[in-house]
Amino acid sequence: MESEKTDYPHLIKRKFRELFSQTPLIVRAPGRVNLIGEHTDYNMGFVMPASINKAIYMGIHKRDDQVIAIHSLDYNESFQTRIPNIQPSGKLWPDYILGVVEEIKNKNHDIGGFNIVFGGDIPPGAGLSSSAALECATAYGLNQLFNLGYNSMDLVKMSQAAENQFVGVKCGIMDQFASIYGKKGHLIRLDCESLEHVYVPFHSEDIKIVLFDTRVKHSLASSAYNERRSQCEEGLRLIQKEEPALQSLRHSTEEMLLKYVKPYNQTVYKRCCYVVSEIQRLLNGARDLENNDLSSFGRRMFETHAGLRDQYEVSCKELDILIDLVSVEPDVLGARMMGGGFGGCTINLIKAAAVEDLIKQISKAYRAETGTEMLAYVVDIEDGTGILE
Numbered sequence: 001m002e003s004e005k006t007d008y009p010h011l012i013k014r015k016f017r018e019l020f021s022q023t024p025l026i027v028r029a030p031g032r033v034n035l036i037g038e039h040t041d042y043n044m045g046f047v048m049p050a051s052i053n054k055a056i057y058m059g060i061h062k063r064d065d066q067v068i069a070i071h072s073l074d075y076n077e078s079f080q081t082r083i084p085n086i087q088p089s090g091k092l093w094p095d096y097i098l099g100v101v102e103e104i105k106n107k108n109h110d111i112g113g114f115n116i117v118f119g120g121d122i123p124p125g126a127g128l129s130s131s132a133a134l135e136c137a138t139a140y141g142l143n144q145l146f147n148l149g150y151n152s153m154d155l156v157k158m159s160q161a162a163e164n165q166f167v168g169v170k171c172g173i174m175d176q177f178a179s180i181y182g183k184k185g186h187l188i189r190l191d192c193e194s195l196e197h198v199y200v201p202f203h204s205e206d207i208k209i210v211l212f213d214t215r216v217k218h219s220l221a222s223s224a225y226n227e228r229r230s231q232c233e234e235g236l237r238l239i240q241k242e243e244p245a246l247q248s249l250r251h252s253t254e255e256m257l258l259k260y261v262k263p264y265n266q267t268v269y270k271r272c273c274y275v276v277s278e279i280q281r282l283l284n285g286a287r288d289l290e291n292n293d294l295s296s297f298g299r300r301m302f303e304t305h306a307g308l309r310d311q312y313e314v315s316c317k318e319l320d321i322l323i324d325l326v327s328v329e330p331d332v333l334g335a336r337m338m339g340g341g342f343g344g345c346t347i348n349l350i351k352a353a354a355v356e357d358l359i360k361q362i363s364k365a366y367r368a369e370t371g372t373e374m375l376a377y378v379v380d381i382e383d384g385t386g387i388l389e
Contacts, residue, residue: 051182127339
């Protein structure tokens with residue numbers, strides 16, 4: 001289980017006074033889980049994320065020059081540059097912040113220099129979107145600080161563009177959307193094509209959302225993510241040769257894939273089959289939740305994992321071990337790998353009374369099979385990005 005919670009707002013204020021002799025504005029931007037709908041966002045499908053009680057906390061304050069000064073509590077590192085000279089830092093973690101500034105500049109908004117101190121309890125590399133939270137905290141904080149007048153959707157799109165363009169990860173919109181738009185006790189059923197969203201109540205006292213962290217992140221992760229996206233785009237191109245009006249895989253069918261994709265590229269066909277199946281699985285799962293049928297919803301989560309393992313091929317040995325271990329447990333309603341793949345966390349729906357014992361049991365079995373200590377996080381669904389008073 002997790003250690004005692006760190007009081008990040010207090011630590012940030014203290015460090016801010018020490019470094020800059022200022023009292024900052026404090027922004028909280030949460031990480032996210034995604035119950036079902038993986039790798040569907042960049043195919044204009046549906047997703048069902050929620051923001052959680054793990055977050056990036058950021059202190060931010062204006063300067064009277066053009067300097068950007070950033071300090072990371074968790075890395076115990078500082079970085080400094082000037083607004084006219086923004087370029088990738090070579091360290092990665094500052095780039096999530098600098099990318100947002102670049103997007104603001106691209107919109108011809110002038111901002112002055114600023115100081116930032118940030119930290120948080122979103123485990124890095126666990127698939128909980130710490131990078132999106134950092135982008136959203138930056139966008140939200142700068143919007144407040146310089147009265148830029150952006151609305152929530154503007155902040156989401158700027159944060160996504162920062163990761164796509166500046167950082168170079170071609171992520172869909174889900175992570176940033178969930179961090180900004182999250183609502184306590186609710187999932188978000190997001191249509192990634194129209195960006196319409198519906199809040200779906202999810203606050204069963206009898207069921208807990210538990211994340212099992214493999215503690216591994218294989219080097220394939222980033223390159224394979226972009227490769228899968230390219231494969232989906234290739235599948236769409238093959239269909240569009242015969243169905244030019246089709247705008248995304250979201251509107252394709254299994255018949256189209258069989259007819260237009262499979263004869264030319266078996267691998268691309270498998271990837272696209274997973275996406276089309278997963279979009280339908282999410283819509284069916286949404287109906288399960290409306291009917292308060294968590295057992296059926298949980299079974300669909302297991303089906304999603306099988307698709308990610310066998311068709312999309314973004315799982316790994318450690319993730320599969322964790323799914324195999326819980327699949328025989330009657331107190332686990334559903335489970336799957338979550339995030340880009342090749343490591344990170346599984347997400348599990350577990351009967352509340354069984355959580356503590358099951359964490360011990362699965363942790364022991366995982367250690368015996370892999371030699372690695374698993375971490376477990378019990379998460380609650382919380383509100384999205386905002387200012388802490």
